[in-house]
Amino acid sequence: MDWAWKPNSFENCLRELEHAAAVLSRSNHLILYRGQRDRSWLIDSTIARSLKQNWLRTPLGHQFDKRAQNTFELHRLLVSAVLWKFGHAMGPNPELIALEQQDQEHDSWFELMKRLQQYPDKEPDWEGLPGTPLIDWSSSPDIGLFFANRHRTSSQSGAVFIVDATEIGPIQMKRKVAEILQLLEKHLHDRSPGLPLLFCPPKQTLMLRAKRQSAYYFAHMDLRCDLSEIWRIHEQNIGKRILLKLILPKGTDGAVTNYLHQKGLDESFVMVNEG
Numbered sequence: 001m002d003w004a005w006k007p008n009s010f011e012n013c014l015r016e017l018e019h020a021a022a023v024l025s026r027s028n029h030l031i032l033y034r035g036q037r038d039r040s041w042l043i044d045s046t047i048a049r050s051l052k053q054n055w056l057r058t059p060l061g062h063q064f065d066k067r068a069q070n071t072f073e074l075h076r077l078l079v080s081a082v083l084w085k086f087g088h089a090m091g092p093n094p095e096l097i098a099l100e101q102q103d104q105e106h107d108s109w110f111e112l113m114k115r116l117q118q119y120p121d122k123e124p125d126w127e128g129l130p131g132t133p134l135i136d137w138s139s140s141p142d143i144g145l146f147f148a149n150r151h152r153t154s155s156q157s158g159a160v161f162i163v164d165a166t167e168i169g170p171i172q173m174k175r176k177v178a179e180i181l182q183l184l185e186k187h188l189h190d191r192s193p194g195l196p197l198l199f200c201p202p203k204q205t206l207m208l209r210a211k212r213q214s215a216y217y218f219a220h221m222d223l224r225c226d227l228s229e230i231w232r233i234h235e236q237n238i239g240k241r242i243l244l245k246l247i248l249p250k251g252t253d254g255a256v257t258n259y260l261h262q263k264g265l266d267e268s269f270v271m272v273n274e275g
Contacts, residue, residue: 003232006157006247010255017246020162021141029166032137032216033144037152039159039247042226046120046131051081051223054129069224075192078223079184085129086113087181105203109177114217118209134199134217135227137163143213146265148248149256158248161228165198165216167242168234180219193221195234208274 007013024031034043040061044052052058068074092100092108100108113132116123123130138144141160148158175183177199184193196218204210222230231243248256260266 003228003241003243004159004245004247006249008249010248010252010259013246013248013252014259017141017145017160017162020244020246024162024164027164027166029164030139030216032139032163032165033141034135034137034161034163035144035146035148035150035158036161037148037150037156037158039157039245041159043135043161043228044226045133045135045220045223046117047082047085047129047133048078048131048220048223048226050129050131051078055081063226063229064224072189074224075222076188079188079193081129082133082223083181083185083188086132089129099205103203105201106205107176107178107201109181110199110201111205113177114204114207114210117217118207118215133220133223135196135220136213137216137218139214139216142260142263142265143270145248145256146260146270149253149260150267152248152253152256154251154253156253157250158253160246160248162244162246163231164242167238167240168195168231169238177219184221195230196221196227209270209272212270212272 005016007016021031036043038061042061042063049060052062052064053060056064058064063069064074086109090112092112096106096108096111099111100106113134116132117134117136120130138147141162144160144162148160152158180197187193199217199219218227220227228243228245235242
């Protein structure tokens with residue numbers, strides 16, 4: 001069974017998306033959507049893309065060479081870069097630390113990564129290593145469409161990814177981000193980090209941009225592989241389909257924009273600036 005399909009028009013694309021959303025929502029599963037304006041792009045975290053392009057000179061949209069990808073040396077290199085940035089180069093500010101001290105249900109490290117994820121333009125350039133290991137998704141198919149169409153040209157085919165987060169298995173992260181970073185460091189030399197983890201702490205500071213995007217975040221645990229490759233391997237193990245890819249055909253950017261405008265979903269609403 002092919003995991004990607006390409007309708008021949010935006011109308012058919014929308015029909016397929018609405019049908020998938022309706023069918024999957026009836027299962028009471030958590031269905032998440034992610035849009036990317038170029039269908040060839042991998043589902044990588046921003047820090048993984050930065051490491052691939054700027055440090056290891058891997059072209060955008062390309063996986064690592066298989067021989068390198070299967071080595072723990074590459075795994076150690078990538079995780080070490082994440083641990084260097086989050087724990088040495090930077091950490092939560094006193095405001096976030098105080099918030100967690102007042103209420104242990106808050107996660108100061110998650111809040112830091114969430115802010116960097118939502119406002120990348122406000123992040124200092126940490127020696128050419130921007131981004132976080134989080135990958136943002138949405139519970140709204142329309143938000144998925146928005147990001148699949150954002151800055152897309154008429155010559156580009158976009159993509160909306162649909163993942164059944166419930167079908168993947170017990171991936172809801174109950175540990176705090178600081179504990180995960182410690183575990184990554186502890187097992188840096190002897191263990192593969194496994195499936196992406198869904199971070200959705202019960203208590204989060206209000207961030208209007210994240211709220212309007214109905215945002216959820218997967219932690220990219222194994223930076224050697226993008227999420228699609230990891231999940232496709234997992235699909236073979238469990239015998240179930242968990243990830244689908246809907247292609248937005250070239251030349252449909254105007255039709256998508258008009259559809260989203262009718263719903264009030266434009267740049268100023270989805271990418272609202274706060275404070």
